[in-house]
Amino acid sequence: MKRFFAAAAILALALGASAQEKPVKFAFVTDTHLSIGSPAVDGLRSVIRDINSQDDIDFVIFGGDITDFGTDEEIAAAKDVIDSLRVKYYIVAGNHDAKWSESGCNTFKRVFGYENFNFEAGGWRFLGCNCGPDMRMAPALLPRETSVWLKNLPAGQKTIFINHYPQDSSVLNYFDNVRELKRIGVRQVIGGHWHNNVVLNYSGLPGVLGRSSLPSGNFPGYNIVTLENDHIKLQERRVFSHGSYVLFTPWYEKDLVPVKDTVSYDKNGLPADYPWTRYDVNEKYPSVKQVWKFSDNANIVAGFAMDADRAWYTTASGYVRCISVKNGRQMWTKQFPGKIFSTPAVSDRNLVFGCTDGKIYCIDSRSGKLFWSFRTDKSVVASPLIRNNKVYIGGSDGVFRCLDLSTGRLIWEYRNVQGFVESTPLVDDEQVVFGTWGRTLYSLDPETGALQWTWETPGTSRMYSPAACVPVKSCGRIFVAIPNRKIYALDAATGKFLFRVDGGREAIGLSEDGLNVYGKTMFSKAYKFSAAVPADNLDADGQISDSLKTWQVNDYTKYEISPTPLVEKEGILFIPTDKGNIIALSAKDGSLLWIHKISVALVNPMQIWSAGSKLHILASTMDGVVTLLEL
Numbered sequence: 001m002k003r004f005f006a007a008a009a010i011l012a013l014a015l016g017a018s019a020q021e022k023p024v025k026f027a028f029v030t031d032t033h034l035s036i037g038s039p040a041v042d043g044l045r046s047v048i049r050d051i052n053s054q055d056d057i058d059f060v061i062f063g064g065d066i067t068d069f070g071t072d073e074e075i076a077a078a079k080d081v082i083d084s085l086r087v088k089y090y091i092v093a094g095n096h097d098a099k100w101s102e103s104g105c106n107t108f109k110r111v112f113g114y115e116n117f118n119f120e121a122g123g124w125r126f127l128g129c130n131c132g133p134d135m136r137m138a139p140a141l142l143p144r145e146t147s148v149w150l151k152n153l154p155a156g157q158k159t160i161f162i163n164h165y166p167q168d169s170s171v172l173n174y175f176d177n178v179r180e181l182k183r184i185g186v187r188q189v190i191g192g193h194w195h196n197n198v199v200l201n202y203s204g205l206p207g208v209l210g211r212s213s214l215p216s217g218n219f220p221g222y223n224i225v226t227l228e229n230d231h232i233k234l235q236e237r238r239v240f241s242h243g244s245y246v247l248f249t250p251w252y253e254k255d256l257v258p259v260k261d262t263v264s265y266d267k268n269g270l271p272a273d274y275p276w277t278r279y280d281v282n283e284k285y286p287s288v289k290q291v292w293k294f295s296d297n298a299n300i301v302a303g304f305a306m307d308a309d310r311a312w313y314t315t316a317s318g319y320v321r322c323i324s325v326k327n328g329r330q331m332w333t334k335q336f337p338g339k340i341f342s343t344p345a346v347s348d349r350n351l352v353f354g355c356t357d358g359k360i361y362c363i364d365s366r367s368g369k370l371f372w373s374f375r376t377d378k379s380v381v382a383s384p385l386i387r388n389n390k391v392y393i394g395g396s397d398g399v400f401r402c403l404d405l406s407t408g409r410l411i412w413e414y415r416n417v418q419g420f421v422e423s424t425p426l427v428d429d430e431q432v433v434f435g436t437w438g439r440t441l442y443s444l445d446p447e448t449g450a451l452q453w454t455w456e457t458p459g460t461s462r463m464y465s466p467a468a469c470v471p472v473k474s475c476g477r478i479f480v481a482i483p484n485r486k487i488y489a490l491d492a493a494t495g496k497f498l499f500r501v502d503g504g505r506e507a508i509g510l511s512e513d514g515l516n517v518y519g520k521t522m523f524s525k526a527y528k529f530s531a532a533v534p535a536d537n538l539d540a541d542g543q544i545s546d547s548l549k550t551w552q553v554n555d556y557t558k559y560e561i562s563p564t565p566l567v568e569k570e571g572i573l574f575i576p577t578d579k580g581n582i583i584a585l586s587a588k589d590g591s592l593l594w595i596h597k598i599s600v601a602l603v604n605p606m607q608i609w610s611a612g613s614k615l616h617i618l619a620s621t622m623d624g625v626v627t628l629l630e631l
Contacts, residue, residue: 023228024122027051030063030164030192030222031212033096034078040068040213043220044081047213050239051222052086058121059087061128063192063210064094064164069437069462070101070108072378079111090117093130094164094192095140100437100463102396102420103379104135104339104356116149124227125185127153128162131171134301134316135341135381135422136622137468137483137506137563138578138602140164140171144299144624145317147173150180158230158256161186165193166209167202172579172600173623175271178202179261187256188232190225197223197236197251203263203271208252211236230256270600276558276579277597285594289630291616292328293598296321296624302383303605304618305346305365311607311618312351312365313626314340320353320368325618328628334368336361343383343424343605345391350405352391354380360393360401362408372408374401382434383424392446394421394434400442402432402449412449417442419465426471426478431492433478435466441480443495453495457482468506468563472517474531479517481508486543487519489535498535500543503527509566509573511587516550518566518573523559526575526590527552553590557583562602569608570615576603580621582629599625 029047034040051057062082067074075097082089093108093115101108108130109115116129129149132141142150142163159181165171167178167189181189188206195212210223221238224247233250240246263271268279282288298317305312310331312322316339322331338357345352351365356379362371377397384393390411391403400421402411419438426433431452432444439462443452457464464484471480478490481504489498503525509518511528520526528550538544546552562578568587575583580599585592601623608617615631 022122023226024058024124025056025224025226026058027060028063028190028210028223028225028234029060029213030210031065031094031195031214032062032078033065033068033212033214034074034081035068036073036077038068039215041077041081043213043215044078045084046220046239046241047222048081048084049243050237050245052084057087060085060089061126061162061190062089062091063162063190064092064131065096065192066091066093067097070097070099070103070105072103072107075107075111090119090126090128090162092117092128092162092164095131095133098130098132098134099137101135102381102437104341104381105130106338106356106379116146118153122227123158125157125159126162127159127186131163131165132299132622133602134299134622136301136602137561138172138622139561141299141601141622142171142173142177143316144297147176147180148297150177150184153184155184157185158258159184159186160227161189163189163191166191166200166207167205168200169273169275174202175263175265175274176269178205179263181205182259182261185258187259188254197234199252203273204261205259206254206256208234210234232256277581277595279597281581281595281597285596287631288594288596291628291630293625293627294328296626298624299622300604300620300624300626301341301622303343304607304620305344305351306607306618307346307365310365312344312346313620314342314344314353315624316341318355320344320351320363322365322368323626325628328626332368334363338379341381345384345386347386347389347405350386352384352386352393352405354382354384354393354395356381360384360391360403360408362391362405374403374408374410376401378420382421385425385427387427387446392425392427392432394425394436396420400425400432400434400444400449402446414442414444414449414451416451419462419467422467423470426473428473433471433473435469435471435480437462437465437467439465441466441471441478441490441495443478443492455490455495455497457484459484469508470565472508472510474510474514474517477531479508479531481506481519485522487517497542499533499538500541501529501549502543502546505561506563507566509568512568512570518568520560520566520575522561524555524557525552526556526573526585528573528587528590551590553585553592556585556592557581564603564605567606567608570610572615574606574608574617576606576619578602580625582606582617582619596629598627599623601625
């Protein structure tokens with residue numbers, strides 16, 4: 001009997017070893033960029049038909065940028081096409097699915113059922129996760145919630161990691177990610193984003209990027225990945241219109257072995273290859289004092305509401321939190337059914353914000369108790385503005401609304417909005433101005449919601465919409481920055497184009513006296529010009545010359561694309577950046593005053609105020625850091 005059990009045990013071990021050594025063969029499809037009516041749809045269908053024609057494909061992994069613009073319609077269409085696969089598939093989102101998502105990334109999760117995946121095949125663990133930026137234009141960032149998920153995974157199992165982005169400085173927290181991937185046993189990273197087959201190395205961790213499924217040389221394609229005996233190989237497969245294919249010889253092969261972390265980190269956890277401003281800049285400018293600082297366990301993708309002693313902020317995991325301004329202590333927190341990208345607004349005890357569950361909420365600012373909610377037809381990622389006991393807020397359902405602050409009753413709505421609304425509106429006695437991801441800037445009557453005028457951005461690309469910028473108004477003009485790297489000046493009464501200013505993206509600011517406009521470029525320039533600058537002496541494209549700017553400074557920072565508004569206070573121009581720095585320039589001449597680093601991620605809209613002889617800055621970053629600074 002003992003010999004029988006011994007033999008059975010040996011057989012079981014042999015069978016287990018055999019199961020682990022069974023080759024794994026899967027298709028890796030990425031960067032499909034599906035949009036309704038585009039050639040990308042037929043290309044993806046061709047790829048799926050080709051995968052279905054093979055009997056030895058175990059599963060399919062999709063590596064992000066599934067859609068071109070993250071719309072609900074595109075996601076539904078993608079799901080319909082992908083569901084025609086005969087084998088199981090796993091999917092992660094890319095920046096095109098997240099940045100321009102009218103649902104605030106909720107639809108992708110709802111339709112596909114998850115944001116991260118974790119499964120085993122052939123003795124390997126496969127991990128996949130989404131990667132921002134979440135709604136705001138910035139370099140990629142593995143979300144705070146995902147970082148926590150990775151840190152809670154056990155080590156010791158050989159693993160393949162899938163993410164849309166290369167895990168290098170393309171991702172703001174790349175060093176934390178790579179260190180964690182090494183700890184948990186990742187031996188190979190597979191991604192997309194560059195649309196080509198590329199071999200990379202992430203501080204010793206092997207990486208590859210796969211080609212896009214979009215037609216390359218008029219032929220769609222993808223990669224076949226084979227794992228056998230701890231050896232990986234990738235082969236590109238191109239699909240022809242008549243159903244035939246070409247499977248190329250392997251363009252990548254490697255024996256996959258455990259990878260140890262040999263990188264050296266400084267006292268702040270940054271590696272030697274960190275390419276941007278480091279935390280030691282804070283020692284260079286000691287006049288900026290950190291009063292308190294903490295890290296949330298979720299991404300923060302919006303600014304604060306604040307009164308004298310309390311502040312409120314929202315998280316991408318669906319929480320509203322109330323903290324003490326004095327010490328940062330949490331006073332209360334409340335979770336809602338959807339992600340929140342809306343900067344709250346407060347008036348007396350009324351705290352108002354939008355939520356991706358499709359509702360606008362008003363809660364008690366002192367307790368979080370619900371006062372009222374208003375249901376819309378889609379997610380609300382925009383931020384409200386409260387004025388004269390009214391709430392002004394746009395939605396993703398093609399509607400801009402004015403609600404009664406006390407009751408949540410609808411006062412008026414404008415229902416012909418093209419594209420979804422992301423930002424905070426500009427509201428005064430004369431007009432309500434807001435932009436959308438439908439290439440349009442709107443001006444409505446604040447009392448009735450009647451349309452006053454619209455202005456469409458030049459060109460046909462919706463990527464160049466006036467949606468992320470909060471417009472400013474001065475001297476009878478509306479100013480807005482759009483991603484084609486221009487600031488446009490329009491007549492406030494008619495919407496007529498007056499002139500444009502070279503250099504911009506989505507961030508703009510108005511001087512404290514309301515007479516000057518601030519802008520910045522993607523490449524190291526910041527500038528100031530009078531809001532009343534004469535709308536003549538323009539070039540053929542309607543652009544004013546640099547000589548009409550009050551000042552322009554160069555090299556104040558490196559490449560930088562933050563959409564967060566610029567703010568002047570007490571003669572200081574505050575420039576929040578996409579890499580966790582606040583840069584202070586002299587409002588008078590643009591000279592550099594100081595730089596302070598909070599984190600490695602995008603700085604959200606700040607609260608800045610004077611108290612006695614001190615200037616205070618309440619700031620947060622996309623990776624969940626919250627801090628109070630004092631000058």
